[in-house]
Amino acid sequence: MFGVVNLKLQAEASYVASETITTENVMDNLLYADAKNCALLKEAGMDFLVENGEDVLNEVDLEGVRANMFKELLSAITRG
16 A cells, blocks of 8 residues: 555664664564564564574563563564
């Protein structure tokens, strides 16, 4: 509708390409991606979790993460 979906995808792709995901910002990015249905950003965050699972578990506060998001996080880590 009016090219808005394509614009959203382009903006999201640009953000993902320019953002460096770290243990400090991975949860903020994932929660935002989940809330706004940003599949590319969510995939990038999940990939980071898989690649850095031990660091994430030691450094990231998972308190307050909704149950469905927590299941997705655990699933991504165990698949990696």
